[in-house]
Amino acid sequence: MKNPIITISRQCGSNGHNIGCELAKRMGVPFYDKKIIEMTAKKSGFGEKFIEENGEYRKNNILSDISRGLLYGEKNSYGDFEPLQNQIYNMQTKIILELAEKGSCVIVGRSADHILRNRKDILNVFICADMEFKIKHIMERDNLTKDEAEKTIRRRDKSRASHYHYYTEKKWGYAPNYHLCLDSSKIGIEGCITMIEEACYCV
Amino acid sequence: MKNPIITISRQCGSNGHNIGCELAKRMGVPFYDKKIIEMTAKKSGFGEKFIEENGEYRKNNILSDISRGLLYGEKNSYGDFEPLQNQIYNMQTKIILELAEKGSCVIVGRSADHILRNRKDILNVFICADMEFKIKHIMERDNLTKDEAEKTIRRRDKSRASHYHYYTEKKWGYAPNYHLCLDSSKIGIEGCITMIEEACYCV
Numbered sequence: 001m002k003n004p005i006i007t008i009s010r011q012c013g014s015n016g017h018n019i020g021c022e023l024a025k026r027m028g029v030p031f032y033d034k035k036i037i038e039m040t041a042k043k044s045g046f047g048e049k050f051i052e053e054n055g056e057y058r059k060n061n062i063l064s065d066i067s068r069g070l071l072y073g074e075k076n077s078y079g080d081f082e083p084l085q086n087q088i089y090n091m092q093t094k095i096i097l098e099l100a101e102k103g104s105c106v107i108v109g110r111s112a113d114h115i116l117r118n119r120k121d122i123l124n125v126f127i128c129a130d131m132e133f134k135i136k137h138i139m140e141r142d143n144l145t146k147d148e149a150e151k152t153i154r155r156r157d158k159s160r161a162s163h164y165h166y167y168t169e170k171k172w173g174y175a176p177n178y179h180l181c182l183d184s185s186k187i188g189i190e191g192c193i194t195m196i197e198e199a200c201y202c203v
Numbered sequence: 204m205k206n207p208i209i210t211i212s213r214q215c216g217s218n219g220h221n222i223g224c225e226l227a228k229r230m231g232v233p234f235y236d237k238k239i240i241e242m243t244a245k246k247s248g249f250g251e252k253f254i255e256e257n258g259e260y261r262k263n264n265i266l267s268d269i270s271r272g273l274l275y276g277e278k279n280s281y282g283d284f285e286p287l288q289n290q291i292y293n294m295q296t297k298i299i300l301e302l303a304e305k306g307s308c309v310i311v312g313r314s315a316d317h318i319l320r321n322r323k324d325i326l327n328v329f330i331c332a333d334m335e336f337k338i339k340h341i342m343e344r345d346n347l348t349k350d351e352a353e354k355t356i357r358r359r360d361k362s363r364a365s366h367y368h369y370y371t372e373k374k375w376g377y378a379p380n381y382h383l384c385l386d387s388s389k390i391g392i393e394g395c396i397t398m399i400e401e402a403c404y405c406v
Binding site for chain 2: 011171173174178179180181186190191194202203
């Protein structure tokens, strides 16, 4: 496929961000990860940290829902209060659809695979890795102990899975939801980049 | 990786069998699919059809459990009745472990990814496809109507997932349980073969 849009979903610590970044460089196309946070923050008036936490992660408790929904909610077109997280999701959706219209690119996270599901020129990738590999990466990146790193990984992935399921009604990480899934701890970072490039020729 | 053992798990209708068969030919290594059924049938004394239905599929109802378990069960080393499906699973496990000891090969289905989880020289692949593609394949292969093909696919995949989960306690089709997952309806059969060969070089 010429000029595909590549979406990368990834487990925390699997190096999905770095794989996407390097892939975009080699393909000479834009890379969107933090950029989407910046754009959503600008559009909404909220801080980037707040957008990052609410644009891809979902905590499963009522207090969280209340603080995200009723306290900050605005009325939607039906006159009902629209929970804040929905507003952020809707903004991100618009931004991702607009970015995809500009042409080939690499987009990391934010359910972009689902948001762009009606496009034919898309390759949806999921990057995972074994726990030992992920712990090592997060310990180094965030300067954490082994236990802290493992807790961080489990918390973030649970929260990403919950956010994805809430907005897409699909299971995060379930292979049939993607075109290509790669274990970066087995195949290697360089191997993953090569394989994604290879897949672009195949599709 | 030189001389890897490749396990292929697959959705019904995704062409996983054909991909594995062609891959083995190109690599010049043995291909084990029906062969495992034949060997288990010979070892157990049951018919191949019976082994095929019970070696990879699990129906979720009590009557089925009773007919598989109590009626045919033999006593295990604890003096308890061992359900027949467990006996078949144990026989298949032994056969798969023995086949893997002989060297590089391609094994389709039968939870081989889990059975061989302690080996380093393994590449676990999952092949999926979109429903339209799978229906077309099963309609042609089994001479079925569209509705019949879709029902067959859903029934077989549900039953495979249930069997896999029962014996491995893992989710069938969940990307982190495999090293490489491919959508054959997107990447193509030829593309899947190339990608698996490519992965062997990477790992």
